[in-house]
Structures are given as C-alpha cells and as structure tokens.
Amino acid sequence: MTDETKPQVKLYFSDFFDVAPSRIESYGAFNxxxxxxxxxxxxxxxxxxxxxxxxxxxxxMMIRYLRFLRDKSSERLLESGxxxxxxxxxxxxxxxxxxxxxxxxxxxxxxxxAQALHRNLGRVFHDFGDDEATNGSHLxxxxxxxxxxxxxxxxxxxxxxxxxxxxxxxxxxxxxxxNPKYHxxxxxNKVCFNYKTxxxxxxxxxxxxxxxxxxxxxxxxxxxxxxxxINKDDLLNEFEAVSxxxxxxxxxxxxxxxxxxxxxxxxxxxxRKKAVMRxxxxxxxLINAYIRSKERRGDQAVKSSSLKVKKSEDLYLRNFGxxxxxxxxxxxxxxVNGNTYDQSLKRVHFxxxxxxxxxxxxxxxxxxxxxxxxADLHIMYRLTWFAxxxxxxxxxxxxxxxxxxxxxxxxxxxxxxxxxxxxxxxxERNLTHQTRIYEKASDASHSIKVIxxxxxxxxxxxxxxxxxxxxxxxxxxxLIDARSDNKSSGSKAA
Numbered sequence: 001m002t003d004e005t006k007p008q009v010k011l012y013f014s015d016f017f018d019v020a021p022s023r024i025e026s027y028g029a030f031n032x033x034x035x036x037x038x039x040x041x042x043x044x045x046x047x048x049x050x051x052x053x054x055x056x057x058x059x060x061m062m063i064r065y066l067r068f069l070r071d072k073s074s075e076r077l078l079e080s081g082x083x084x085x086x087x088x089x090x091x092x093x094x095x096x097x098x099x100x101x102x103x104x105x106x107x108x109x110x111x112x113x114a115q116a117l118h119r120n121l122g123r124v125f126h127d128f129g130d131d132e133a134t135n136g137s138h139l140x141x142x143x144x145x146x147x148x149x150x151x152x153x154x155x156x157x158x159x160x161x162x163x164x165x166x167x168x169x170x171x172x173x174x175x176x177x178x179n180p181k182y183h184x185x186x187x188x189n190k191v192c193f194n195y196k197t198x199x200x201x202x203x204x205x206x207x208x209x210x211x212x213x214x215x216x217x218x219x220x221x222x223x224x225x226x227x228x229x230i231n232k233d234d235l236l237n238e239f240e241a242v243s244x245x246x247x248x249x250x251x252x253x254x255x256x257x258x259x260x261x262x263x264x265x266x267x268x269x270x271x272r273k274k275a276v277m278r279x280x281x282x283x284x285x286l287i288n289a290y291i292r293s294k295e296r297r298g299d300q301a302v303k304s305s306s307l308k309v310k311k312s313e314d315l316y317l318r319n320f321g322x323x324x325x326x327x328x329x330x331x332x333x334x335x336v337n338g339n340t341y342d343q344s345l346k347r348v349h350f351x352x353x354x355x356x357x358x359x360x361x362x363x364x365x366x367x368x369x370x371x372x373x374x375a376d377l378h379i380m381y382r383l384t385w386f387a388x389x390x391x392x393x394x395x396x397x398x399x400x401x402x403x404x405x406x407x408x409x410x411x412x413x414x415x416x417x418x419x420x421x422x423x424x425x426x427x428e429r430n431l432t433h434q435t436r437i438y439e440k441a442s443d444a445s446h447s448i449k450v451i452x453x454x455x456x457x458x459x460x461x462x463x464x465x466x467x468x469x470x471x472x473x474x475x476x477x478x479l480i481d482a483r484s485d486n487k488s489s490g491s492k493a494a
Contacts, residue, residue, distance in 0.1 A: 009324050017178050017208050027173055029217040031317055032096040034210055036382045038316050040097045041155035042222045044139045045229040049298040062161045063137045073118050087114030089160040095216040113153050140230035144287055164191045167205045170217045174208050184209040224305035225312055235290050239276045245289045255283050311366055319363040320380055326354045340407040340415040341446035348450055352480045361482045370454035377419045415446040422453035422462040431469055452480045
C-alpha cells in the first residue's frame with residue numbers, strides 16, 4: 001500500500017481538530033479518542049485533595065448542591081417530577097470517558113440513582129455537608145452503602161456538577177488553538193444551578209464540533225481509572241481496620257458485638273460481606289472513620305491516579321495508535337468488504353497476522369506486562385472498524401449478558417464477534433453457552449470467537465478446551481498468539 005492510498009486514519013481529538021498532541025499535553029488535557037469511550041473517570045477526591053483553588057471551589061460547589069438536596073430530602077412527599085429535575089442527569093457523553101466500550105453513549109443517572117440518593121440523604125446522611133469528624137464532605141460517601149450505586153454513577157454525577165467548568169475549559173482551548181472552521185455555538189442544558197429559582201439553567205458556548213455534537217476536554221489531574229479513591233469494596237475489605245480506628249471505646253465494642261451477632265458461623269465471603277454492610281448501616285460512624293483514613297493518605301490518591309492515567313496514555317494513545325498504523329501498512333485492512341461475517345473474519349485474521357508476524361504483539365504490553373483486560377481488547381478491536389459502513393455496537397444486556405460486538409449491515413446481515421482471554425476462568429463455559437444465546441437474542445446468523453493468549457500455559461489451556469468442545473480447527477474460532485517469548489528479539493515487548 002502506498003502513502004497515497006493509505007486511509008487517513010483519525011482516532012483522537014488531535015487528529016479530528018488538527019491540533020498538535022503536544023499542545024493538548026501542555027494544556028493539561030487528555031487527548032481523547034473520538035471512536036470509543038476510554039475507561040477513565042473523574043474522581044471527586046482528586047478535586048477535594050488538590051492544591052489548585054479552582055478545583056477546591058469545584059468540590060465545594062458539589063457539596064453545596066448535595067447539601068441543598070439533603071434539605072430537600074426532608075420533604076418526604078417530594079413530587080416525582082421534582083426528584084427527576086433535581087436528581088437525574090444524562091451521561092456527559094461529550095467527554096468520551098466511561099465504560100460503554102463502543103461509542104460514547106452511556107446510561108446516565110436515572111430514577112434508580114435519584115431515588116437512592118434522595119433516600120440516603122434523608123435517612124443515613126442527614127448531616128451531609130456539616131461533617132465535623134472528617135476534613136470535609138465527600139460525594140463518594142453516597143455510594144458506600146447503597147447497592148447498585150457505583151463508580152460510574154458517582155463519576156457521572158460529579159461530571160454533571162462541574163460541567164460548567166469543563167465547558168469553559170474546552171471553550172478557552174478551542175478559541176486559542178483550534179481553527180474556527182471546527183467550532184460551533186451550542187446551547188448546553190443544565191450548566192449551572194440557580195438556588196433562588198431552585199432550577200438548572202442553560203448556557204451557550206463555542207465548542208469543537210464532531211458528528212453534530214460538541215466535544216469536551218478534561219484535565220488529566222482530575223482523572224483516574226479502575227476505582228475511585230473512596231469506594232465500597234475498599235471499605236468492605238478494610239472493615240476490621242476501620243472499626244479498630246473508631247476512637248470511642250464503647251462505640252467500638254458495640255460495633256464489634258453487633259457484627260459478631262449478625263455474622264453466621266462458618267460464614268461464606270458473601271455472608272460476611274452482607275454482615276459488614278448491615279453493621280455499616282447500623283453504625284454510620286464507621287464511614288467517618290474510613291473517610292478519615294482516606295483523607296490522611298490523600299497524596300497516595302494523587303500519585304496512584306497520575307500513574308494510572310500515564311499508563312492509559314501509553315496504552316490508548318501510543319499502543320493503539322501504532323496498531324492502527326501497522327494495520328494500514330500491512331494490508332488492505334480498511335478496505336475489506338463483503339457480508340458482516342466475511343468482513344469480521346478478515347479483520348480478525350489481519351489483526352492476527354499483525355500481532356503474530358509484524359511485531360504487533362508488543363502493543364499488548366505496558367511496561368513489559370501483558371494486557372489482560374478484556375475491556376481493553378474490545379476497545380482495540382473497535383478501532384479496527386473505524387472506516388466501515390457497518391454498524392459496530394455492543395449488544396444490549398437483556399439479562400443474559402452483553403455480547404462483545406454485534407456487526408450489522410441491515411436487519412438481514414448480522415454477526416457476533418466475541419473476544420476472550422485464554423486466561424479467563426469462564427472461557428469454557430462462555431464457549432459452550434454464551435455465543436449461541438447471543439445469536440438467538442440478536443438474530444445474528446454467524447458468530448466468531450477470538451481467543452488471545454500471552455503464555456505457553458495459556459495457549460495449551462485454550463487448545464485443550466477447544467479440543468474438548470469439538471471446536472478445534474473451526475474457521476470461526478481464531479487463536480491469536482500475543483506471546484513475547486517466542487518472537488524474534490527485534491520485536492519483543494519493551
């Protein structure tokens with residue numbers, strides 16, 4: 001393929017708006033992909049712990065709004081329409097962060113979150129915003145005891161509450177560094193809250209235009225990955241240490257006594273977790289003890305998040321970008337045609353060839369460690385479909401679990417592609433049952449199963465499973481060798 005015939009691959013904000021990546025870096029923003037959400041999120045604790053006055057102001061703004069909601073929660077008969085107006089928000093999809101893996105359309109904050117927040121502010125967190133036992137109040141406290149309210153909910157809520165700052169931040173960058181031909185004036189909903197009228201107000205901004213919508217930049221030092229610094233799993237895992245940290249010895253004794261009463265003999269992990277949750281709900285003082293411990297280690301939060309963001313840049317910007325470049329150099333990868341099954345299979349084999357024979361395996365490694373996260377593999381595969389007319393989407397989770405990808409060209413031509421790690425403990429069960437269920441649920445006529453391995457042991461395990469299930473040698477089951485120890489020295493992972 002000559003330089004003249006190579007597709008002009010645009011993956012990132014810098015590509016679409018013709019601005020140098022170094023300019024975005026010096027501005028402090030993350031150079032987002034405009035093809036797929038990246039699994040990063042705004043961690044409110046980073047605002048709280050920041051030395052930047054504007055970040056501390058943003059955190060104060062969030063707490064002020066929650067204090068307002070707390071006062072509203074005392075009105076037990078609050079109308080459902082008002083709950084929806086004050087508590088529900090769409091996902092701010094324009095920042096291209098989240099966990100949808102394909103595109104940038106998440107679920108946002110619906111009535112379930114609204115009702116949980118309204119209930120907890122009135123029942124458990126009735127003194128929210130007036131905390132004296134900790135250095136401040138934290139939005140994340142609200143997800144510590146409520147089932148189904150997690151990292152994505154808190155991140156969506158925080159992003160909505162500071163959306164005005166992100167809009168100003170992006171508008172300033174656009175006016176200074178982006179050609180006006182890429183701009184458009186947008187009227188944006190729910191930007192700032194008017195406490196006199198008790199309603200959200202809209203505002204107008206000049207912002208980068210992409211696919212009839214605006215795009216938002218986010219400062220890197222607000223972002224983290226995997227888990228928020230204050231999170232439920234951490235609280236549950238540190239329960240003993242947290243209860244021991246309660247300073248009042250009588251209260252500490254009551255907590256331990258109650259926990260032992262509700263903990264069954266020979267308790268399973270699930271039963272123990274349930275007992276811990278019951279104890280925390282009975283003694284909310286435990287939350288204060290946990291928050292104090294996290295506040296004392298705030299510098300660790302900053303260091304940990306910064307490292308995670310740097311690793312994400314290495315993976316999503318450098319490695320994934322290089323993969324697309326290798327695909328363009330190696331073949332007519334982005335001009336594949338045919339029905340969805342043929343297209344999907346050819347792309348998988350092109351990807352296999354680049355990984356196994358052209359040094360592409362090294363892009364699955366960060367700091368020498370293999371990429372063993374299926375979510376990241378899904379993002380990588382999605383980038384191989386950037387120049388297609390086919391609809392590439394995640395299957396809707398209808399209770400049977402979402403398929404990795406559904407590729408469709410109209411209602412009559414649909415195929416399923418499943419990307420799995422050979423190390424996945426559920427690999428055999430998935431190969432046995434799930435793809436058939438996905439096909440039936442989505443009316444797909446074909447499915448392809450792709451298995452990636454990073455070691456000889458993983459390779460042997462995958463092959464044994466395929467042989468046991470009678471799938472060995474089938475065209476629609478593809479093994480990809482991403483090992484680094486069996487490649488030539490010139491292409492080994494760094």
